Amino acid sequence: MKSLKKIITALGATALLANQAHAEAIDRKFCIFDPIGHNGPLFNVMKSSKPTALKWGVNFELSAYTDEKIAAEDFKAAQCDAVLLTGTRAREFNKFTGSLEALGAIPGDQEMQMILQTLNQPKAAKLLTNGNYEVAGILPAGAVYLFLRDRNVNTVDKLQGKKIATLDYDPASLTMVRHIGASVVGASSANFAGKFNNGSVDAAYAPAIAYTPLELYKGVAQDGGVFDYKLAQMNFQIIIHHDRFPEGFGQKVREYASGQYDEAYKLVATAESEIKAEHWMHPAKEHVSGYDNMLREVRISLRDEGVYDANALRLMRKVRCKTNPKNAECVDKRE
Structure with a gap:
């Protein structure tokens, strides 16, 4: 009985801490391009990262867009604090990362991972910032x-x-x-x-x-x-309005995204096998x-x-x- 009470007390304390973290978090809107919409794979991947963002002090409201152009326009108009776009569409916000989809420039997965590892290093942060736009993560999407x-x-x-x-x-x-x-x-x-x-x-x-x-x-x-x-080599990029997020948030997202690369390549391999x-x-x-x-x-x-x-x-x-x-x-x- 005492053990049960301890478990209930522990669960109550955990819930209290979770509510406290949520209360202290800032609310931000994340606009996600996914051609399938709310039920699409991109939206679901971003949805699964919400608890991690909450630990970093950001409570994301997710919004799905099936039209990438509208997602980019809403982000530009500051109706979105963060946005997920293809690398080509992201070029207007960061010419450097928007060039990673350059024709024939990345022959395969090995080269892509080498480039992403380089860009995820803190010293590369200046390449990922253009004014108030910051590329907070790049996810590989295959050839x-x-x-x-x-x-x-x-x-x-x-x-x-x-x-x-x-x-x-x-x-x-x-x-x-x-x-x-x-x-x-x-x-x-x-x-x-x-x-x-x-x-x-x-x-x-x-x-x-x-x-x-x-x-x-x-x-x-x-x-x-x-x-x-x-x-x-296609990629998806998470872009944020830098001043709308806690200091260092972008680097945390980049490091988190790098931990998802293996899973991303598994999805690509599965997709190629379906052909x-x-x-x-x-x-x-x-x-x-x-x-x-x-x-x-x-x-x-x-x-x-x-x-x-x-x-x-x-x-x-x-x-x-x-x-x-x-x-x-x-x-x-x-x-």
């Missing part, structure tokens, strides 16, 4: 692939004249599609999948994690495929180096035009040269 309705379109040359759903707010995507002679069909993260699935376009690009939730298999169907060449083996289209080995060089030239031109951040491209080139030091780019250092 971006080209999804095709016709698997006979199996080289870049055959994309000439084909209609590609293109993020019309992203200069890099517009430049790339035009560079290969394809036709731009303006799209957003909210509607590109629908355009691909209903046949309005011949191709669309996305990470594997979009395949099942956005039903891209409907567009691939029997005759299409997924071109097994990594166009970029049937017969739907993967493998480029000829002799073509791959040509694709690599093409993306590199596009990156450099976009840097010179002010789209990509030069320091970010330099960091990614250094990482590529650590894993593959024999590359010609490690000698000429044009990036």
